Amino acid sequence: MDQVKAQELNAKYGTLLCLDVPEGSTIGIDNKIWTSGPMFKGVKMIPPGVHMFHCTASNEYGDSIMVSSSFIWVKEIQHNDNQVDMEERLKPSGQVFIKRWNAENEDFYPNNEISEQEKDSFTLGVRNFEFDKNLAPYPFDGSEIQWKRLTSHITEKLLKKILPISGIINGDSCSYDQQKSNDSSRKEKQLLDDLDVKLKEFNEKRNINKKNINSNNNNNNNNGNNSISNWGIPYFSKIPKNPKLLDKESLNNTVSISNLTKWNLDKSQALEYMLNKYYKNDEMEILGEIEFSFVLFVFGMAWLGFQQWKDLTTLFLQCDEMVIKRPLLFTEFFKVLKNQLEEAPEDMFQSDISNRVFIKPLLKQFIEACYNPETTNLETMDQVQLNLFKTIMDLKNFIENKFKWNLNLFTEINIEDDNKGYGIKKAPTSSNEKNKNEDDNDEDDEDYNNQMQNAKSAYINNQGNLDFNNEDYDEEDDEYKPVLVLDSDMDHYL
Numbered sequence: 119m120d121q122v123k124a125q126e127l128n129a130k131y132g133t134l135l136c137l138d139v140p141e142g143s144t145i146g147i148d149n150k151i152w153t154s155g156p157m158f159k160g161v162k163m164i165p166p167g168v169h170m171f172h173c174t175a176s177n178e179y180g181d182s183i184m185v186s187s188s189f190i191w192v193k194e195i196q197h198n199d200n201q202v203d204m205e206e207r208l209k210p211s212g213q214v215f216i217k218r219w220n221a222e223n224e225d226f227y228p229n230n231e232i233s234e235q236e237k238d239s240f241t242l243g244v245r246n247f248e249f250d251k252n253l254a255p256y257p258f259d260g261s262e263i264q265w266k267r268l269t270s271h272i273t274e275k276l277l278k279k280i281l282p283i284s285g286i287i288n289g290d291s292c293s294y295d296q297q298k299s300n301d302s303s304r305k306e307k308q309l310l311d312d313l314d315v316k317l318k319e320f321n322e323k324r325n326i327n328k329k330n331i332n333s334n335n336n337n338n339n340n341n342g343n344n345s346i347s348n349w350g351i352p353y354f355s356k357i358p359k360n361p362k363l364l365d366k367e368s369l370n371n372t373v374s375i376s377n378l379t380k381w382n383l384d385k386s387q388a389l390e391y392m393l394n395k396y397y398k399n400d401e402m403e404i405l406g407e408i409e410f411s412f413v414l415f416v417f418g419m420a421w422l423g424f425q426q427w428k429d430l431t432t433l434f435l436q437c438d439e440m441v442i443k444r445p446l447l448f449t450e451f452f453k454v455l456k457n458q459l460e461e462a463p464e465d466m467f468q469s470d471i472s473n474r475v476f477i478k479p480l481l482k483q484f485i486e487a488c489y490n491p492e493t494t495n496l497e498t499m500d501q502v503q504l505n506l507f508k509t510i511m512d513l514k515n516f517i518e519n520k521f522k523w524n525l526n527l528f529t530e531i532n533i534e535d536d537n538k539g540y541g542i543k544k545a546p547t548s549s550n551e552k553n554k555n556e557d558d559n560d561e562d563d564e565d566y567n568n569q570m571q572n573a574k575s576a577y578i579n580n581q582g583n584l585d586f587n588n589e590d591y592d593e594e595d596d597e598y599k600p601v602l603v604l605d606s607d608m609d610h611y612l
Contacts, residue, residue: 131256134215136173137216137218141154143175148169149417165192172185191274216240216241280407287351407426408431408454441488441506449502456509
């Protein structure tokens with residue numbers, strides 16, 4: 119980047135001023151991380167859009183404390199190159215964001231604890247280049263392209279709605295201990311606890327006294343105790359847990375059997391309810407919340423981010439009806455999911471929590487429910503539905519290549535060359551092919567019968583040794599299976 123271009127970007131792009139950050143702290147802007155030196159005071163040349171600042175400092179004992187995360191929105195400043203001369207274009211006019219470290223609490227001061235007079239003074243200092251030698255330039259090394267892909271649906275409006283009062287999100291404010299887990303299974307609870315222990319390694323010796331909140335701020339806060347309890351927690355949308363809110367036919371706060379059955383089979387009603395309540399004017403903003411939750415967890419190590427990302431992703435993957443009603447929304451959702459999985463470490467979904475309990479079985483169930491090779495006719499799809507199908511196929515192929523998952527999907531559907539698009543394999547028509555298939559089927563039937571006989575014999579011989587309570591994990595099929603298998607179930611488990 120030439121000097122004139124750098125000066126122009128420095129003048130019109132944003133600046134994040136970080137004061138009194140301890141030397142040796144781990145500093146991150148978006149998806150880039152550095153270690154702060156003695157002269158570090160912030161980042162300059164931050165391009166327009168959403169950005170995430172995260173910091174992991176060290177206490178007096180040299181131990182790392184929790185990650186503190188903040189989000190900012192940099193507005194774009196437009197210059198008409200034909201009407202504005204070079205001197206005017208190089209005049210500093212970009213936004214300045216102020217963060218100041220609180221050594222006593224080992225965290226940044228909340229946004230509202232920095233006075234307007236201080237903000238004006240520091241902003242003037244930045245525009246007079248008083249801090250220029252202490253500001254690191256934003257990394258234009260290709261990582262900004264990845265960040266834009268991860269946050270393409272996050273808007274300024276969404277940030278204003280979702281960010282907490284303090285503007286700061288801390289890892290321990292979003293710990294799993296604060297989440298209700300009554301509906302979790304015993305195994306899932308243990309898996310979640312294991313992951314939570316890893317997150318808490320960042321702040322083992324951290325002891326925040328949440329009662330030291332300025333009394334003047336409390337007097338100005340109309341939300342009272344509720345605001346204090348949510349001081350550092352994002353205002354995520356809430357997913358309805360039961361169909362009571364959706365059953366308009368109910369007159370006595372009960373749910374009809376038909377609606378309850380439909381609710382258990384398909385969560386489209388819940389998604390429709392959320393879109394109408396939180397995102398009525400722009401349904402794509404719910405994808406921004408999914409993106410926000412993901413980057414908050416991956417880069418901010420906030421457990422609540424993972425929990426919300428998991429819940430929203432699960433909701434989308436449990437909707438069958440909504441795929442037909444809102445194909446554009448689901449097309450974008452699967453693009454978002456693929457972008458996130460591309461940036462996720464390869465071992466992120468190798469744990470039980472993400473793989474067997476969460477994303478892999480849901481993906482399999484969703485695609486199998488929506489696209490049956492026997493009924494899917496790509497030739498009758500319109501362009502919107504075809505784009506959705508293509509996006510899902512791209513995601514499936516990517517997942518199988520990166521995570522080595524066998525989703526066992528689309529056994530009859532294949533991708534032909536780009537000119538022909540997607541198609542369905544046709545059944546063999548020649549007599550030779552038909553006879554060959556019949557012979558193969560006879561051999562398969564004979565092998566199958568032998569396997570069934572051996573399995574039944576083994577079952578009868580070992581009947582007295584079976585444990586009716588334990589479960590055995592089948593690594594090949596990646597799921598838990600009961601030790602006791604009935605004859606009628608043999609076909610499923612062999």
